[in-house]
Amino acid sequence: xxxxxxxxxxxxxxxxxxxxxxxxxxxxxxxxxxxxxxxxxxxxxxxxxxxxxxxxxxxxxxxxxxxxxxxxxxxxxxxxxxxxxxxxxxxxxxxxxxxxxxxxxxxxxxxxxxxxxxxxxxxxxxxxxxxxxxxxxxxxxxxxxxxxxxxxxxxxxxxxxxxxxxxxxxxxxxxxxxxxxxxxxxxxxxxxxxxxxxxxxxxxxxxxxxxxxxxxxxxxxxxxxxxxxxxxxxxxxxxxxxxxxxxxxxxxxxxxxxxxxxxxxxxxxxxxxxxxxxxxxxxxxxxxxxxxxxxxxxxxxxxxxxxxx
Amino acid sequence: xxxxxxxxxxxxxxxxxxxxxxxxxxxxxxxxxxxxxxxxxxxxxxxxxxxxxxxxxxxxxxxxxxxxxxxxxxxxxxxxxxxxxxxxxxxxxxxxxxxxxxxxxxxxxxxxxxxxxxxxxxxxxxxxxxxxxxxxxxxxxxxxxxxxxxxxxxxxxxxxxxxxxxxxxxxxxxxxxxxxxxxxxxxxxxxxxxxxxxxxxxxxxxxxxxxxxxxxxxxxxxxxxxxxxxxxxxxxxxxxxxxxxxxxxxxxxxxxxxxxxxxxxxxxxxxxxxxxxxxxxxxxxxxxxxxxxxxxxxxxxxxxxxxxx
Numbered sequence: 364x365x366x367x368x369x370x371x372x373x374x375x376x377x378x379x380x381x382x383x384x385x386x387x388x389x390x391x392x393x394x395x396x397x398x399x400x401x402x403x404x405x406x407x408x409x410x411x412x413x414x415x416x417x418x419x420x421x422x423x424x425x426x427x428x429x430x431x432x433x434x435x436x437x438x439x440x441x442x443x444x445x446x447x448x449x450x451x452x453x454x455x456x457x458x459x460x461x462x463x464x465x466x467x468x469x470x471x472x473x474x475x476x477x478x479x480x481x482x483x484x485x486x487x488x489x490x491x492x493x494x495x496x497x498x499x500x501x502x503x504x505x506x507x508x509x510x511x512x513x514x515x516x517x518x519x520x521x522x523x524x525x526x527x528x529x530x531x532x533x534x535x536x537x538x539x540x541x542x543x544x545x546x547x548x549x550x551x552x553x554x555x556x557x558x559x560x561x562x563x564x565x566x567x568x569x570x571x572x573x574x575x576x577x578x579x580x581x582x583x584x585x586x587x588x589x590x591x592x593x594x595x596x597x598x599x600x601x602x603x604x605x606x607x608x609x610x611x612x613x614x615x616x617x618x619x620x621x622x623x624x625x626x627x628x629x630x631x632x633x634x635x636x637x638x639x640x641x642x643x644x645x646x647x648x649x650x651x652x653x654x655x656x657x658x659x660x661x662x663x664x665x666x667x668x669x670x671x672x
Numbered sequence: 673x674x675x676x677x678x679x680x681x682x683x684x685x686x687x688x689x690x691x692x693x694x695x696x697x698x699x700x701x702x703x704x705x706x707x708x709x710x711x712x713x714x715x716x717x718x719x720x721x722x723x724x725x726x727x728x729x730x731x732x733x734x735x736x737x738x739x740x741x742x743x744x745x746x747x748x749x750x751x752x753x754x755x756x757x758x759x760x761x762x763x764x765x766x767x768x769x770x771x772x773x774x775x776x777x778x779x780x781x782x783x784x785x786x787x788x789x790x791x792x793x794x795x796x797x798x799x800x801x802x803x804x805x806x807x808x809x810x811x812x813x814x815x816x817x818x819x820x821x822x823x824x825x826x827x828x829x830x831x832x833x834x835x836x837x838x839x840x841x842x843x844x845x846x847x848x849x850x851x852x853x854x855x856x857x858x859x860x861x862x863x864x865x866x867x868x869x870x871x872x873x874x875x876x877x878x879x880x881x882x883x884x885x886x887x888x889x890x891x892x893x894x895x896x897x898x899x900x901x902x903x904x905x906x907x908x909x910x911x912x913x914x915x916x917x918x919x920x921x922x923x924x925x926x927x928x929x930x931x932x933x934x935x936x937x938x939x940x941x942x943x944x945x946x947x948x949x950x951x952x953x954x955x956x957x958x959x960x961x962x963x964x965x966x967x968x969x970x971x972x973x974x975x976x977x978x979x980x981x
Contacts (some may be wrong), residue, residue, distance in 0.1 A: 545850070547857070558781060577886065579885075588795075607773075
């Protein structure tokens with residue numbers, strides 16, 4: 364990979380450090396994004412002492428050789444997990460999504476950077492945790508969404524109530540991870556296509572779950588039986604699996620989204636599928652780009668630190 | 673392994689051929705079980721031409737060197753699947769659990785045996801299939817259970833309505849396979865113990881699912897959150913996962929078992945867990961040994977063939 368180039372006017376660095384990916388943005392003092400970079404050095408393939416080299420591999424060249432004040436580096440995501448770079452803990456809801464007081468400072472060998480990690484959020488009852496999404500919520504709120512329902516689909520999909528610019532409560536469903544585990548490690552692996560979407564099969568499965576959510580474990584086997592007895596195709600089977608699990612999630616979240624505006628964070632087919640499922644059942648769904656709201660959330664943290672626009 | 677010994681008075685051979693195991697019984701003309709054997713040559717590690725050698729490895733020595741009439745071999749289970757020894761199809765419910773007309777004859781190179789495979793059962797709506805359990809149902813019915821509800825826990829757990837000695841309908845839940853896939857291939861693998869049972873945690877999770885079955889995908893993530901926030905232990909986490917999934921199955925099956933007598937086929941901790949969950953919620957549960965009812969079911973098939981006691 365080409366060496367990153369020195370960036371004049373670099374004010375701070377935004378970092379989204381997830382389980383499987385590392386994303387960095389070089390930010391100017393006027394809030395402009397001057398450069399960005401990406402690597403696959405996520406938490407799942409790093410030990411604690413691997414974080415600083417992995418970061419410097421992407422941003423080292425952006426930094427001046429000698430500076431009076433270190434460049435602030437603000438990190439959100441799994442780098443703050445117990446098994447990450449440095450544990451950043453969890454702040455208890457209800458609370459603001461981010462707060463300068465909770466940031467965890469990381470001591471680095473390279474004195475040109477001053478790294479701080481955004482803590483996650485915790486809810487005592489029912490017990491629940493998030494890490495990374497709090498920063499996206501801060502970005503949405505900074506963008507003017509001070510009250511509403513937010514849906515963050517994914518491996519562990521989150522549903523969040525925002526009230527007066529604060530996180531009132533949230534719920535996590537294991538939907539994305541269930542889809543992957545069931546699709547690869549049960550007999551449905553013989554039934555479902557690797558990709559493709561049959562919108563009708565998806566919509567029908569969402570409706571079936573909303574009508575009778577208790578049937579999930581039975582309807583999952585029904586995908587196999589429909590393949591054996593009725594010739595259900597592999598793309599329809601995949602779409603039905605997705606619809607059952609997303610429908611089960613929508614049923615679990617219940618009254619939170621029904622007849623409401625829902626802000627979906629994410630792009631691509633998954634966010635689209637959530638949008639269609641919600642629209643079909645009476646919610647109004649708005650989509651927001653995940654990278655944009657993450658960056659906006661980190662910029663919000665930067666402003667809390669008393670600098671930047 | 674020691675060579676199997678010739679058995680005088682051998683009348684027929686009973687075979688239960690599952691996904692991961694092969695079980696055989698040498699039967700006398702008076703219904704006595706004269707010998708038994710076992711191997712791990714199940715469907716999952718056999719190609720179609722491997723079945724006859726795998727069978728003869730266990731029963732070859734039981735057979736006389738020269739006989740006038742071949743020894744009947746009656747097979748139930750996955751050997752009759754499309755990807756098995758020879759496809760035995762499915763008979764449509766409502767129907768008797770087994771019926772001589774549906775048996776699929778297999779041509780063998782060894783002329784000392786006459787192999788026939790018991791077909792599975794199919795239900796058109798909701799689509800569902802079983803293979804192997806129909807023989808266990810025949811055994812239960814032969815034992816006098818001509819009306820009732822039967823629960824066959826396992827990888828793909830079955831619930832069956834028996835009416836006047838016939839199979840009226842059935843439902844499959846993917847419970848056992850979900851437990852394995854979720855326990856090994858989601859973040860809960862970090863949370864749950866490899867074994868052990870916390871009966872209180874199990875019972876609480878069963879009750880939670882029966883009270884609110886829609887919450888399954890959310891309560892699964894809650895196991896992880898309770899570990900992080902409230903120190904939920906690994907055995908309690910495993911028991912809660914089991915309880916959530918069995919509770920979800922009981923909720924899906926709904927009115928079938930409630931305030932009823934339920935006949936559970938199976939031994940060991942899993943059948944015990946089902947028995948406790950059912951008893952805690954108002955059903956009366958009876959347990960039946962799976963091997964015994966399988967053998968009784970194959971004996972029923974043998975009697976239908978007009979021989980045996």
